[in-house]
Amino acid sequence: MKTAEIKRRFLAHFEANGHTVVPSAPLPAISDPNLLFINAGMVQFVPYFLGQQTPPYARATSVQKCIRTPDIDEVGKTSRHGTFFQMNGNFSFGDYFKSGAIPLAWDLATKPVEAGGFGLDPERIWATVYLDDDEAYDIWRATGVPAERIVRRGKADNFWSMGIPGPCGPCSELYYDRGPAYGREGGPEVDEDRYLEFWNLVFMQFERGPGVGKEDFPILGDLPAKNIDTGMGLERMASLLQGVDNLYEIDEVKPILDKAAELTGKRYGVHSGHAANESHPDDVRLRVIADHVRTSLMLIGDGVTPSNEGRGYVLRRIMRRAIRAVRLLGYADRALPELLPVARDCMAPSYPELAEEFGRISQYAYAEEDAFLATLRAGTTILDTAIAETRSAGKPALSGDKAFQLHDTYGFPIDLTLEIAAEQGLQVDAEGFRRLMADQRSRAKADAQARKTGHTDVSAYRSVLDGGGPVEFTGYTELNRESRVRALLSGGAAVSAAVEGDTIELVLDTTPFYAEGGGQQPDQGLITVGGGQVEVFDVQQPVPGLIVHRATVVRGEVRSGETGYAEIDTSRRRAISRSHTATHLVHQTMRNFLGESATQAGSLNAPGRLRFDFNTPTGVAPSVLHDVEQQVNEVLLADLEVHAFVTSQEEARRIGAMALFGEKYGERVRVVEVGDYARELCGGTHVARSAQLGLVKILSEASVGSGVRRIEALVGMDAFGFLAREHLLVSRLAELFRVPGEQVADRVEQTVTQLRDAEKELEKLRAQLVLGGAGALAAQAKDVRGVAYVGTEAPEGAAANDVRTLAQEIRGRIDAARPAVVAVAARANGKASLVVAVNQAARGRSLSAKDLVKAAFSGRGGGSDDLAQGGGLPAAEAPNLLVTVERAVAGPA
Numbered sequence: 001m002k003t004a005e006i007k008r009r010f011l012a013h014f015e016a017n018g019h020t021v022v023p024s025a026p027l028p029a030i031s032d033p034n035l036l037f038i039n040a041g042m043v044q045f046v047p048y049f050l051g052q053q054t055p056p057y058a059r060a061t062s063v064q065k066c067i068r069t070p071d072i073d074e075v076g077k078t079s080r081h082g083t084f085f086q087m088n089g090n091f092s093f094g095d096y097f098k099s100g101a102i103p104l105a106w107d108l109a110t111k112p113v114e115a116g117g118f119g120l121d122p123e124r125i126w127a128t129v130y131l132d133d134d135e136a137y138d139i140w141r142a143t144g145v146p147a148e149r150i151v152r153r154g155k156a157d158n159f160w161s162m163g164i165p166g167p168c169g170p171c172s173e174l175y176y177d178r179g180p181a182y183g184r185e186g187g188p189e190v191d192e193d194r195y196l197e198f199w200n201l202v203f204m205q206f207e208r209g210p211g212v213g214k215e216d217f218p219i220l221g222d223l224p225a226k227n228i229d230t231g232m233g234l235e236r237m238a239s240l241l242q243g244v245d246n247l248y249e250i251d252e253v254k255p256i257l258d259k260a261a262e263l264t265g266k267r268y269g270v271h272s273g274h275a276a277n278e279s280h281p282d283d284v285r286l287r288v289i290a291d292h293v294r295t296s297l298m299l300i301g302d303g304v305t306p307s308n309e310g311r312g313y314v315l316r317r318i319m320r321r322a323i324r325a326v327r328l329l330g331y332a333d334r335a336l337p338e339l340l341p342v343a344r345d346c347m348a349p350s351y352p353e354l355a356e357e358f359g360r361i362s363q364y365a366y367a368e369e370d371a372f373l374a375t376l377r378a379g380t381t382i383l384d385t386a387i388a389e390t391r392s393a394g395k396p397a398l399s400g401d402k403a404f405q406l407h408d409t410y411g412f413p414i415d416l417t418l419e420i421a422a423e424q425g426l427q428v429d430a431e432g433f434r435r436l437m438a439d440q441r442s443r444a445k446a447d448a449q450a451r452k453t454g455h456t457d458v459s460a461y462r463s464v465l466d467g468g469g470p471v472e473f474t475g476y477t478e479l480n481r482e483s484r485v486r487a488l489l490s491g492g493a494a495v496s497a498a499v500e501g502d503t504i505e506l507v508l509d510t511t512p513f514y515a516e517g518g519g520q521q522p523d524q525g526l527i528t529v530g531g532g533q534v535e536v537f538d539v540q541q542p543v544p545g546l547i548v549h550r551a552t553v554v555r556g557e558v559r560s561g562e563t564g565y566a567e568i569d570t571s572r573r574r575a576i577s578r579s580h581t582a583t584h585l586v587h588q589t590m591r592n593f594l595g596e597s598a599t600q601a602g603s604l605n606a607p608g609r610l611r612f613d614f615n616t617p618t619g620v621a622p623s624v625l626h627d628v629e630q631q632v633n634e635v636l637l638a639d640l641e642v643h644a645f646v647t648s649q650e651e652a653r654r655i656g657a658m659a660l661f662g663e664k665y666g667e668r669v670r671v672v673e674v675g676d677y678a679r680e681l682c683g684g685t686h687v688a689r690s691a692q693l694g695l696v697k698i699l700s701e702a703s704v705g706s707g708v709r710r711i712e713a714l715v716g717m718d719a720f721g722f723l724a725r726e727h728l729l730v731s732r733l734a735e736l737f738r739v740p741g742e743q744v745a746d747r748v749e750q751t752v753t754q755l756r757d758a759e760k761e762l763e764k765l766r767a768q769l770v771l772g773g774a775g776a777l778a779a780q781a782k783d784v785r786g787v788a789y790v791g792t793e794a795p796e797g798a799a800a801n802d803v804r805t806l807a808q809e810i811r812g813r814i815d816a817a818r819p820a821v822v823a824v825a826a827r828a829n830g831k832a833s834l835v836v837a838v839n840q841a842a843r844g845r846s847l848s849a850k851d852l853v854k855a856a857f858s859g860r861g862g863g864s865d866d867l868a869q870g871g872g873l874p875a876a877e878a879p880n881l882l883v884t885v886e887r888a889v890a891g892p893a
Helices: 003-016 043-049 069-074 100-108 132-144 234-241 254-264 283-303 310-328 336-349 358-392 400-410 414-423 430-453 458-468 572-596 622-637 649-654 717-737 739-773 774-779 800-812 849-856 875-890
Strands: 059-067 085-093 125-130 151-153 158-159 164-178 195-208 219-234 478-491 491-496 495-498 504-506 525-529 532-540 548-555 555-560 563-568 599-605 609-615 640-648 668-674 680-681 697-707 708-715 782-784 789-793 820-828 831-836 868-876
Touching: 003 059, 003 085, 003 100, 003 234, 043 059, 043 085, 043 219, 043 254, 059 283, 059 548, 069 310, 085 100, 085 234, 085 283, 085 563, 100 125, 100 132, 100 195, 100 219, 100 478, 125 132, 132 151, 132 164, 158 495, 164 219, 164 458, 195 504, 195 649, 219 234, 254 283, 254 310, 254 336, 283 310, 283 336, 283 358, 310 336, 310 358, 336 358, 358 400, 358 414, 400 414, 400 430, 414 430, 458 478, 458 491, 458 599, 478 495, 478 555, 495 532, 504 532, 525 555, 532 555, 572 599, 572 609, 572 622, 572 668, 572 680, 572 697, 572 708, 640 649, 697 717, 708 717, 717 739, 774 789, 774 800, 782 875, 789 875, 800 820, 800 831, 800 868, 820 875, 831 849, 831 875, 849 875
Parallel strands: 125 151, 789 820
Antiparallel strands: 059 085, 085 219, 125 164, 158 164, 164 195, 195 219, 478 491, 478 504, 478 563, 495 555, 504 548, 525 532, 525 563, 532 548, 599 609, 609 708, 640 668, 668 680, 697 708, 782 789, 820 831, 831 868
């Protein structure tokens, strides 16, 4: 049975049993700061399990795309580790419980294939339950599983929690006996290779208290509303139903593995001299290629692009591991153009968007491979130099900071650094590298989180949310309103009152203030409470559903529980709304000109200006930018209505509303339309008609990362003001050059060319002036203890290159058989510098240019034994530098 068919049957079974089919959330679409990607089917339902949000359905089912980054280094070592996998799940939110979940699972697993089931032999299925879960045990017995195939297991195996205080409960797992060829008899406790787990039913019936690990936490009591969370590994079920031994042989992976073997000339699983159950290094690398190419396809498909941070770094790492594995197997050409289309064909039956978006996906993937091949060439050279320096210093290990520099600056993978160093007989301070990496990531995470939480403990926000529920945002339809002050926070703790001068966080029951999000900057304004007033300077949503106003008390006293009057800065809001609508228009227009792959990668909507980041592997021609700007402004002139409405995700997709990669949307979504021109999912604020934007002026377009470009633009009066200043500048230049305005650019270009030519000619004259006296200076060399010594100052303002050339020129004009030292001092920009040149004969007398410079600069300076330089002293010290060098040449008196 094909993997896509397993997925279809699973969803159909639960839909027929009253479950709402929920689409897989995009891999990066999570709000948990501790996770980079969705790593389990239940992640998108966590707010429902924690009671933070009310689920829109009582029963749900999904096939969720997942990635588990801790498994990256394990891929290839076993036949069952992979980074990307799919989790079939069914969920109940206070609806059915054990007596419903167990029969539903049994029915699908054992129902004949022709009746829509998976057709597993019921005589080979084992069930495990938690030690004292008699209820689950009895239900399995009633379902028909004999007592000898129901195993009670402990907390480590059959009890689930999220690792934080909250819902937890016992599990019941289903195992399939693959037969004596796979191991010993006796059930899952004896051999989990023969008895393969394929489904886990989690019964969330208790509340967990604070603790450490599964063995440590206390059970506080029963939950009033019990939930069901189940997970069936799609790849694992596919291996069972397709009769193969491991996930690399299922239909979604095996073709990639076969193609990698074909490219590299390796034979998977067939190696002379190895026992059948032993893994060969070639197998390991082929598995890495197959898993990582598929994972890369899925990540780029969900909008992740290679970078040096966060999710982009994970993608870059796995792509480069795959590329490197191909090269280690002997294939030197570009591999992804051969492998990625195979992965697409494997996955498109389940995810047709991968075929539709393959042009965009492949552009990023192939560009990353090209960049990495260049990195390998450059990084290997740098690493070889570092290894040589480490050896010459007599050190046994390459330093952690050098390994980190190779990774951070040049993108050179740490595992490649470890391997190459080992080949050269050196270790690497991997612990120092990991420490530097951890420091960097901690700083980045702290900076990002601080923006949302202001360094306040999130539990304080959760307490406010639990006490009053989500805050209603009314700012789409009103700019001010009365509302009760639900809470005041200061320093992470609730306070009853605040006085003039205090900086506080204030929560209202309802608010017209927009919290920063979706690229839109927050509202600012005033909140009057009794006789006090606060000035709001920032608005954030630190936990979903809670809008927090950061403010300074500017008058009187404000108290929690009192009624207040909130009014936003309307001119700021309108300016931001103009920018946000303009961003939608720029987004749509860029797609019109560059194609559907030019998707938004980030934005900033501020008063009077916007920043729009978009995905494209190459720069945008100036002519295209001009056309984009013109088309956007034509939409403004058309004065189209801007309309927002809420609808279902399915309907939004049907009408072609754009959604942002990586964003998780609820079942009900808000769509913003600008006439028939642009339609996009958006929670921000907008103008009523396109003409209210006035004007959009694109200022610049540039790269901000691999495959990501940025447009900066002005909107409204800011755009008009910019054009007015431009007009004044052009008019002034036209007046100075005495030409019409349209000829100013040509005259400026002509003038700049003339200036550059004049500068080049001046440089030649300066060089001639500097070098003109070289012969005379050499002839006047002073004898200092048998050494021909020349100490002179270069003309004021001489270029550094000319000073070095002068020193070398004088040295070259002295008889090579005569020991010679030449010192040339120079003054420029208020500083003195020195160049020293020493010939071979002088070096034979133990005179070193580098040592002489260091003597003049108290140990500073650099270069070689025959030519060195230093600088940084006050200009007045130039003569003293020459004296110091002469004394050093003369030696001790």
